[in-house]
Amino acid sequence: MKLSVPDLSCRELVELVTEYLEGRLPFDERTRFELHLGYCDYCRTYLRQMRQVLETAGELTEESVAPEAKSSLLAAFRDWKGGSGGEPT
Amino acid sequence: MESGASEPSSATAEERVLGALRAGDEVAFLALVNRHHRAMLRVASMYVRSGASAEEVVQDAWLGVLKGLHLFEGRSSLKSWIFRILVNCAKARGACEGRSVPMSALGDPTEDEGPSVSPDRFSGDEERWPGHWSDPPEPWPDAQVESSELVALVREGIETLPETQRTVMTLRDVEGWDSGEVCELLAISEGNQRVLLHRARSKVRAFVEERLGSGRPR
Amino acid sequence: MIAFKFLGAGAVAPYTGFRWPIRGEWVSAPVHRADVWIHACRLSDLPYWIDEELWRMELDAPLRETRYQIASACGRLQGRVEGWGPPLARKFAEACAWRARDVALPGLPPALRDAIAGAADLSAIVAGAAALGSVQGAYTAKNAQQGLPALTSYIAAVLASSTGGGLGAFEAERAWQARWLVAQLGLDAAPHAGAT
Numbered sequence: 420m421k422l423s424v425p426d427l428s429c430r431e432l433v434e435l436v437t438e439y440l441e442g443r444l445p446f447d448e449r450t451r452f453e454l455h456l457g458y459c460d461y462c463r464t465y466l467r468q469m470r471q472v473l474e475t476a477g478e479l480t481e482e483s484v485a486p487e488a489k490s491s492l493l494a495a496f497r498d499w500k501g502g503s504g505g506e507p508t
Numbered sequence: 509m510e511s512g513a514s515e516p517s518s519a520t521a522e523e524r525v526l527g528a529l530r531a532g533d534e535v536a537f538l539a540l541v542n543r544h545h546r547a548m549l550r551v552a553s554m555y556v557r558s559g560a561s562a563e564e565v566v567q568d569a570w571l572g573v574l575k576g577l578h579l580f581e582g583r584s585s586l587k588s589w590i591f592r593i594l595v596n597c598a599k600a601r602g603a604c605e606g607r608s609v610p611m612s613a614l615g616d617p618t619e620d621e622g623p624s625v626s627p628d629r630f631s632g633d634e635e636r637w638p639g640h641w642s643d644p645p646e647p648w649p650d651a652q653v654e655s656s657e658l659v660a661l662v663r664e665g666i667e668t669l670p671e672t673q674r675t676v677m678t679l680r681d682v683e684g685w686d687s688g689e690v691c692e693l694l695a696i697s698e699g700n701q702r703v704l705l706h707r708a709r710s711k712v713r714a715f716v717e718e719r720l721g722s723g724r725p726r
Numbered sequence: 727m728i729a730f731k732f733l734g735a736g737a738v739a740p741y742t743g744f745r746w747p748i749r750g751e752w753v754s755a756p757v758h759r760a761d762v763w764i765h766a767c768r769l770s771d772l773p774y775w776i777d778e779e780l781w782r783m784e785l786d787a788p789l790r791e792t793r794y795q796i797a798s799a800c801g802r803l804q805g806r807v808e809g810w811g812p813p814l815a816r817k818f819a820e821a822c823a824w825r826a827r828d829v830a831l832p833g834l835p836p837a838l839r840d841a842i843a844g845a846a847d848l849s850a851i852v853a854g855a856a857a858l859g860s861v862q863g864a865y866t867a868k869n870a871q872q873g874l875p876a877l878t879s880y881i882a883a884v885l886a887s888s889t890g891g892g893l894g895a896f897e898a899e900r901a902w903q904a905r906w907l908v909a910q911l912g913l914d915a916a917p918h919a920g921a922t
Contacts, residue, residue: 424896425693425794426888428639430630434623437706441687442761449796451762456741457775458876461644466741468645471653472713473660476681482546488563492541492570493534499574 427451432462436469522586529577544587547685550678551693554671555598555607561725565601569594599655600655624710648720656717664717669708676701677708727785729766729796730807730913732777737803741779746803752786755802758826760790764801769913771795773883773903780810780911809911819878820904825899826882829889879903 429433432455438444439452448480456463484492528536548569552562572593580589633709652658666674666682675694679685685693691701736836745755762886767775774794786800800832829913831839879900886899908914 424884424893428630429641430623430625430639433625434706437702437709443702446761446792448549450792451742454774454794457777458874458880460874460877461639461641463740464645468610468648468717469709469711470743471658472647472662472665472709472716473681476666476712477684478659478678479649479663479682480547480669481542481547481549482549484541484545485563489541491539491581492567493538496532496534496537497570499577 423455425451427455429455429459429462429465432456432459433465436466439466440469440473523582526577526580526586542632544590545678547683548591550675551591551594553597554675555602557602561601562598562607565598566594568601588676588689588692596692621707625714631667641723645717646721648716654721655675661716661719662712665712670709671678673704673708673711676704677712681704681709697720727787727789727806729768729783729801730772731766731781731783731801731803732775733779733781735778736780737781746781748803750802750804751792751853752800757799758796760797763790763797763799765795765797766801768797769794769908772907773879773900776815776879780807780867781805782807784810801904807911808914814910815875818903818907818910819875820881822875822882822903825902827887829885837868 424443435444435448439449454465462469499500525536526560529540545566546567547560549562551568551716552565553559556562556565571588573590576593580586585591586673629641631637631640631642633639648658666677669677672694679690679693687698687701690696691698694701696704733745733746737743740744753764757762764785768791771794772780782804783799784804784850785796786917788798790797809839829841883896883899883903887893887896889895891898
């Protein structure tokens with residue numbers, strides 16, 4: 420069935436998810452995107468999962484520096500402090 | 509929350525860090541190192557052969573930061589200045605290792621990877637509703653989404669990504685850099701950056717879906 | 727200006743997850759960022775945006791009207807339209823399914839057409855259509871049974887467009903759906919945006 424209505428297929432939508440989330444879809448395309456989500460629960464699930472992935476990525480804790488690396492950086496900092504670096508108080 | 513106190517802008521926060529560094533504050537220095545450690549390793553890895561090399565590049569970069577701190581005038585952000593030093597160290601090390609990094613090594617984002625979801629999960633063009641889900645995604649159970657399981661899966665998924673996609677997603681989603689900062693660091697366009705981010709996130713989603721649903725035939 | 731807004735359960739915006747304040751506090755977006763303005767429905771827009779809860783909204787000027795929605799930088803919820811809930815949603819889905827049947831009938835093979843024309847209720851339609859392998863009618867009827875008003879109304883509108891009327895027929899079917907909703911919910915009693 421050829422569609423001549425404001426819509427897009429699920430296959431097209433999944434390729435536009437990141438642009439949508441970045442707020443970069445042109446207005447007409449964004450309307451089509453949201454009209455599709457209006458009736459398609461599957462695409463709503465897909466969008467929700469993409470959001471869950473990017474939000475969860477933001478919860479990753481800091482990666483710590485290895486102890487040896489940390490001591491050698493600290494040593495370098497002290498050198499610098501005592502040498503040419505550091506502001507006179 | 510103190511009444512009347514406004515949220516410090518990142519500029520003022522950076523000024524405080526700079527001040528602390530210049531005053532020789534070791535705690536502030538280590539905090540700064542930890543803060544950027546993951547991102548610096550990721551970026552360094554794009555230019556050198558091994559994880560060990562990347563670690564050394566990061567060390568070199570910090571030495572360079574300390575050496576040049578008295579020259580830093582604040583015309584760019586402290587973060588972008590640190591990362592520019594890092595990239596220079598990484599490129600120098602990469603050259604020493606005989607690994608040249610022309611632009612194409614970053615991966616051509618316009619190179620066709622194909623669709624981000626397998627076409628066999630959608631109905632074909634000859635069918636009644638072409639392009640609609642035929643094998644749709646199932647919602648992930650709340651219990652797993654809210655638990656540390658999802659965090660672990662996302663971390664693992666990111667590690668499976670190709671180099672440049674991994675870097676873009678790490679900087680944007682893990683580290684919270686904005687797209688302008690990422691484009692400036694990697695010297696790529698906004699559009700290319702978005703393509704890389706899209707592919708990265710799509711792959712990680714697929715990875716999580718596969719692992720959460722394992723056992724169920726697709 | 728009064729308009730309407732469909733939201734997910736708990737007055738949550740379905741795509742962004744934004745939790746709307748239900749006690750009527752104003753929500754605003756930066757005036758220069760039209761891409762994040764608040765969207766709402768005129769009466770004619772209702773069928774396009776169906777979701778769990780229907781709310782009355784007040785929008786502040788300036789307004790931007792587009793083909794399927796109205797937008798503003800400033801809006802607030804004014805109260806639930808209590809008539810919209812699962813029973814009416816199901817009734818709406820069924821009404822759309824019957825319309826879809828009427829549109830599809832002329833195009834069906836004779837055997838199926840006779841079977842379906844005589845069907846007294848949706849179960850009979852589903853059974854008849856499924857037995858003869860016609861996906862269209864069965865899909866619509868099945869979804870109505872599961873009470874998916876958004877999907878059923880969409881399919882009915884698409885079917886209307888597929889008989890040669892294109893976008894005009896699609897929008898005309900949507901207009902019929904809007905009139906149905908307005909009448910059932912009594913929405914034309916008060917002054918509002920986009921009175922038909």
